[in-house]
Amino acid sequence: MERYSVINDKNPREIVLLRGSGCKWRRCTFCDYHLDFCKDEEENFRLNCNVLSKVKGIYKRLEVINSGSFCDLDEKTMDKILDTCKDRGINALHFECHYLHKDEVPAIKERFSKDNITVKIKSGVETFDIPYREEVMKKGFDSASPKDISKYADEVCLLFGLKGQTEKSMTTDLETGLKYFERVCVNIMNENTTPVKPDKEVIEIFSKNIAPKYIDNNRVDILMNNTDFGVGAENEEENYFD
Numbered sequence: 001m002e003r004y005s006v007i008n009d010k011n012p013r014e015i016v017l018l019r020g021s022g023c024k025w026r027r028c029t030f031c032d033y034h035l036d037f038c039k040d041e042e043e044n045f046r047l048n049c050n051v052l053s054k055v056k057g058i059y060k061r062l063e064v065i066n067s068g069s070f071c072d073l074d075e076k077t078m079d080k081i082l083d084t085c086k087d088r089g090i091n092a093l094h095f096e097c098h099y100l101h102k103d104e105v106p107a108i109k110e111r112f113s114k115d116n117i118t119v120k121i122k123s124g125v126e127t128f129d130i131p132y133r134e135e136v137m138k139k140g141f142d143s144a145s146p147k148d149i150s151k152y153a154d155e156v157c158l159l160f161g162l163k164g165q166t167e168k169s170m171t172t173d174l175e176t177g178l179k180y181f182e183r184v185c186v187n188i189m190n191e192n193t194t195p196v197k198p199d200k201e202v203i204e205i206f207s208k209n210i211a212p213k214y215i216d217n218n219r220v221d222i223l224m225n226n227t228d229f230g231v232g233a234e235n236e237e238e239n240y241f242d
Helices: 043-052 075-088 099-113 130-136 146-150 167-180 198-214 235-239
Strands: 003-007 013-017 062-064 092-096 118-126 155-160 183-190 220-223
Touching: 003 235, 013 043, 013 183, 043 075, 062 075, 075 099, 099 118, 146 167, 155 167, 155 198, 183 198, 198 220
Parallel strands: 013 062, 062 092, 092 118, 118 155, 155 183, 183 220
Antiparallel strands: 003 013
8 A cells, every 4th residue: 555645736745644553433434444454553663664764854744644543553653753753854744633532632732842843633524514424424523513623623624425415515514614724625435345435426516516616725635536645545565664
């Protein structure tokens, strides 16, 4: 699996896909990212060290994702991330975090701030339509409002391309995201191993009527394919143990 890439367009940064103990929620109906996990901390640390060794610090900004939340990473990997940031002169670090772990955010921000590294938290809210989010997607955010979520998350991911979504609902989600958060990342539903399938009509509506309005917005990332950031594509994992 490809685990390192450089994003040169909006918000230029390096990005790494690390491996942790696994998402603790694992109930989202549309998601199979949580399959990328290992319970062996030493094996995870070994892989993660090899991935982090590729970081160069070219934009002084690093995004760390791990098919879960930052707190699913082992402690030695977290230390390695900090060391990598210091060694490469990185002063901005992006992590992912599920609502379940919101109370752990202040500590991670404080930990890195001691070395003058600003931590930004991205959360996969997927939609601000609470009934759809909780009854259809099973996201586990309870009745949290955008304002509630913005208390711990700086950025959000939205998921479009599902049955029942409309031009109005997607536009509302985007505008809400831009109102309450620094950045919005739109992911389009791709075929995966779950029973949830992409809705081609909804995707077409987004592509023709919505995407053109936001494609040049520097605060909005649009991923038509879930590997558009350059990580997650199948590759020879052994390459990371050379």
